[in-house]
Amino acid sequence: MNQLIYDIAVWLDDTAWSTAxxxxxxxxxxxxxxxxxxxxxxxxxxxxxxxxxxxxxxPNVPATRLAEKLNAPMLVGFVxxxxxxxxxxxxxxxxxxxxxxxxxxxxxxxxxxxxxxxFHKRMTQSLASWENEPKxxxxxxxxxxxxxxxxxxxxxxxxxxxxxxxxCDYGQTDLVRALAGCIDGQTRF
Amino acid sequence: MNxxxxxxxxxxxxxxxxxxxxVLLLGAALLFSFGGMRTSLYPxxxxxxxxxxxxxxGYVGKTWGGAFALVQGGHxxxxxxxxxxxxxxxGRLLGLFSSxxxxxxxxxxHKVFVGALIVVVATGVFMVCGxxxxxxxxxxxxxxxxxxxxxxxxxxxxxxxxxxRNIDQVNPWVVRLVAVSSVMVWFTVAATGRWIGFS
Amino acid sequence: xxxxxxxxxxTLRDDTLAAVVVSGSIVTFFIVYWFFEIQSVRELxxxxxx
Numbered sequence: 001m002n003q004l005i006y007d008i009a010v011w012l013d014d015t016a017w018s019t020a021x022x023x024x025x026x027x028x029x030x031x032x033x034x035x036x037x038x039x040x041x042x043x044x045x046x047x048x049x050x051x052x053x054x055x056x057x058x059p060n061v062p063a064t065r066l067a068e069k070l071n072a073p074m075l076v077g078f079v080x081x082x083x084x085x086x087x088x089x090x091x092x093x094x095x096x097x098x099x100x101x102x103x104x105x106x107x108x109x110x111x112x113x114x115x116x117x118x119f120h121k122r123m124t125q126s127l128a129s130w131e132n133e134p135k136x137x138x139x140x141x142x143x144x145x146x147x148x149x150x151x152x153x154x155x156x157x158x159x160x161x162x163x164x165x166x167x168c169d170y171g172q173t174d175l176v177r178a179l180a181g182c183i184d185g186q187t188r189f
Numbered sequence: 190m191n192x193x194x195x196x197x198x199x200x201x202x203x204x205x206x207x208x209x210x211x212v213l214l215l216g217a218a219l220l221f222s223f224g225g226m227r228t229s230l231y232p233x234x235x236x237x238x239x240x241x242x243x244x245x246x247g248y249v250g251k252t253w254g255g256a257f258a259l260v261q262g263g264h265x266x267x268x269x270x271x272x273x274x275x276x277x278x279x280g281r282l283l284g285l286f287s288s289x290x291x292x293x294x295x296x297x298x299h300k301v302f303v304g305a306l307i308v309v310v311a312t313g314v315f316m317v318c319g320x321x322x323x324x325x326x327x328x329x330x331x332x333x334x335x336x337x338x339x340x341x342x343x344x345x346x347x348x349x350x351x352x353x354r355n356i357d358q359v360n361p362w363v364v365r366l367v368a369v370s371s372v373m374v375w376f377t378v379a380a381t382g383r384w385i386g387f388s
Numbered sequence: 389x390x391x392x393x394x395x396x397x398x399t400l401r402d403d404t405l406a407a408v409v410v411s412g413s414i415v416t417f418f419i420v421y422w423f424f425e426i427q428s429v430r431e432l433x434x435x436x437x438x
Contacts, residue, residue, distance in 0.1 A: 025436050026429070033383045037272075039265060040379060044273015047266075048301065058297035061289055069286040070277070155269070156262030163258060204398060207406040215413055339414070347410045351403045363404050363411075370411035373418050 002181035009097040012090055021091040028091055035084035042077030043151060045070045053144035055135035062131045064123060098168050100180040101160040108154045112147060119143035211347065234325065241321040250319020257319050264312035268379055271305035274298045275375045279368035282352075295352050302344070327388050333381035340374040 012018055021027050049067050051057035058066065089096045096102045122139055130137055136144070166172060168182035176182075203209055221227055241247055250257045278298035281291055317324055324330040348367055351359060 025433070029387050033380065033387075036265065036383050037376070037379050039269040040272020040376075041276060043266070043269040044271070045277065046273075047270050048273050048277055048298075051301065057301045058293065060293040061297055065288060069289060073276070073280070073285075152262075152266050155265050156259060159258055159262045159265060163254060165255070205402040205405055207402045208409060211406045211410050215409070343410055343414070347403075347407050351407045354400065354403070358400055360404060363407055366411045366415070367407050370414040374414055377418070 002183055005097050005181055006094070006183055009093040012093040018090055018093065021087065028088075031084050031087050031091070035081060035088060038077050038080045038084065039155070040077075042074055042081050043155070045074040045077065046151065047148065049074075050144040050148045053136040053140050054148075055141075059134040063133070063136055064131050067123060095167070096161070098181050099161050100166045100176060101157040101163075103179065103181070105154050105157040105161070108150050108157070112150050112154065115143055115146050115150070119147070207346075207350070214342075235322075238321040238325040241318045244318050246315045246318035247321060250315060257316065260312050260315050264309060264316060267305045267308035267312065268382070271302060271309055272375060272379060274301040274305060275371060278302070279372050282364050282368035291356055295356075299349065306341070324385065327385060329381050329384045329388055333378060333385065336374060336377045336381060340371075340378055343371065343374060 021031070048057065049070055052059075052061065052063050052066055089102075119140060122143065123136075126137060126140075135141060164170070166176050166180060168177070168180060172180070172182065242251070250260075275298075277286075278295055280286060281289060281294045281298075286294070348371060351363070351367060356364065
């Protein structure tokens, strides 16, 4: 599996556009800046919804109406994050694919997507019965707390990708090498 | 809900004290920037930034890159929450999410904004202590500090007093202008912050 | 119009005028700043890539 991931990453790395983004004077920086700044749109609004569900913020705003109204701009933000994220990976595919923090981030993104789906499903099923309560029902509060915690870890992991503490180039423990998908002699930094 | 009445404001500045203070501060900022005070004050600040690196924050930030990065992650999360509260509140002022009660949105979002701002500033101070002398020499750092100052003063002394009153009393175009400029300022704070990382 | 109403109107005018002055300055500054910033980036890219 790690060999397959590495081979795909190398194939991507060898494409002209990957090199063009990576070596561009401004483009990589602009893509990364867009990725980080869109946090305000995607994550900021998501955290507002989560905090409302937990009763920590906006207690007088009807909860389900808040979630419904903020869904569209939040999704726009996530689409932009997704596109810029793919471009960032495409610019430096091998190092990203062999980054421990990147892999943790991807796993947590899937977990958060599942959590969001279940949250939305439960919310629409219990629509309007608790809309004006300061706190949502306990199942939804659990979903909101999981969302807050895991998204925070995702952001921190995203920040850690830039650091080389667990890069395959350096001598790592077997556990780190397994998790990061390091293959002997096969790196590109 | 009314803000403070004229009798409790400084009447020595005339019938429009808040406007007078705003104009004076803008004039002072221009004078400071182009009148030579800035260039004479700048060298004096180096010793302050050198001292910041010797503090406990500076020591931790420089010794353990992981601690610095963790705090930076917190800075990013709180920046996201701050931006989200600004976008939500100003979006409502611009007519988006119109079925949500405007008073509750403004008041609720402001509380989130204040909490996020405290975390952003606290984590920002920690990070600056770790790289104080480096950022001292970066023009983009000073742009960020200037924009942050403008943003905070604007949010607490211009935007909030205006929005604390009954929104229906305020000219809708003024409300929109305030919302647009608020988004611009906070976006610039975030963008210049990101650019520090590229410098 | 009562005195209290007059005072409320005065403070509203004051707050509104302050908001217009400051917001107008912010928007004007950013329009001018981004115009020159985009121009300088275009010149830089033209120099770098022809």
